[in-house]
Amino acid sequence: MTDSPIATTEATENKPSELSVLLKDLKSKVTELKTQLKPIIQRYHDGEIKTSKGVSFLEVKYQLMVQYITELAFYVHLKLSGKQIENHPVVDSLVELRVILDKMKPIENKLKYQIDKLVRTAVMGTQKQPEVGDQDPLAFKPNPMNLLARDEEGEEEDEEEGDEEGQGKSGVYRPPKLAPVVYDENKGKKSKYERDQERLRERSSRSRVIRDLMVDMNDAPEEVDALGGVNEGMGYGERLDRQIKEKDDYEENNYVRLTTTRKEKQRMNAKNRMRFETEFDNLNDFNNLVGIQDVEREENERFKNVLNRKRQRTESGAGRSKKRSR
């Protein structure tokens, strides 16, 4: 009981000292600010700094932030002096400034790239960027001014060549040298292995096992359509169902109605409609899964390398038996 008041008095003694330190700091900073602001205000009054063109976006931001900070300071002062805060105009203006600052954020995000670039060039001095082909893929932004310059040059060239040759342009076509781009030789070519893999992946995505797994793991709610689409299609079996669904999607996306061809009609009538799929229908499901192909290949590799393995075993077998004997 007696300890706590002593502790609190010590704490309160420490706090005023800290507070006084902070207050001194504040005073010095305020005087510094005053000395710096005076010449600027003087210049403004003399008319050196022009404000006729309006205030730029970043300037507005600075002004708003300064105002916000001063108002915050005033707000804190009010709270310290214990005065009523409700219905004080400071709160309203604080809220207003806050809202404006928040609204400026997305615009700032859009300008971010340019501002960063400017700051970088300002910091690094006027270092010239290395040749265009090297780094900075963002240096290739579209520049319509380039087109203009080239048009003018083209006209001049035409006039010169017209004088010399009497024709419009020289016969050889020279492609314009724009920014160099990476040339990918194998863009369209896919190896047989890759194509096979893709096909297997597509097939496996259709298998019921994988689809049930996907539905299980997906966060989205399950969709079950009892009636299906306009074209009667449910319960015909996997392939036909898929075709009917594709037809429905095509119709809805292209705003047309397709007729059922004779073959389709025969298919639908032939395969008597099953409302519920039996267990034996999808026994070949695992055939569609991708992993099996790899397993097959791995097993075949084992058999392919049998000879090598036998040789290896005989070589190391002697060593091993020696170890065991020990």
Add this chain to the structure above:
Amino acid sequence: MPNASRSRQLPFILSINMADAATVTIRTRKFLTNRLLQRKQMVVDVIHPGRATVPKEELREKLAKMYKSNKEVVSVFGFKTHFGGGKTTGFALIYDSVESLKKFEPKYRLVRIGLAEAPKGGRKQRKEKKNRAKKLRGTKKSKAAAGKK
């Protein structure tokens, strides 16, 4: 005798009223604003339990009310009823103005709405006329067409 005929008519009228009283729900899907063709296009789902397929005129009115335009700029087509009845799916196009409707809609749909007239004469006549016009060139074609009429 007249009384008997009247009494026979009455239930007929009543049944019509009852059918109209059944609620019709219209839902639109895949809504898209097509600025190139100056229209809004969508897939329309009509749910009409206990009632036959809703006629196109009624659907035009209801869609116009839903999308706050008038009936003249709405064009509906392709309505198919699902097996068992009660639900119908079709397409709707809502144009910005009657001019754009006349410009972009195919002839047969304009004829359905009543803004254009179907070409007269049967199919055979039309084809023969076209084949006769193939032998001529330029203004003679239109003259021949006028002459034939």
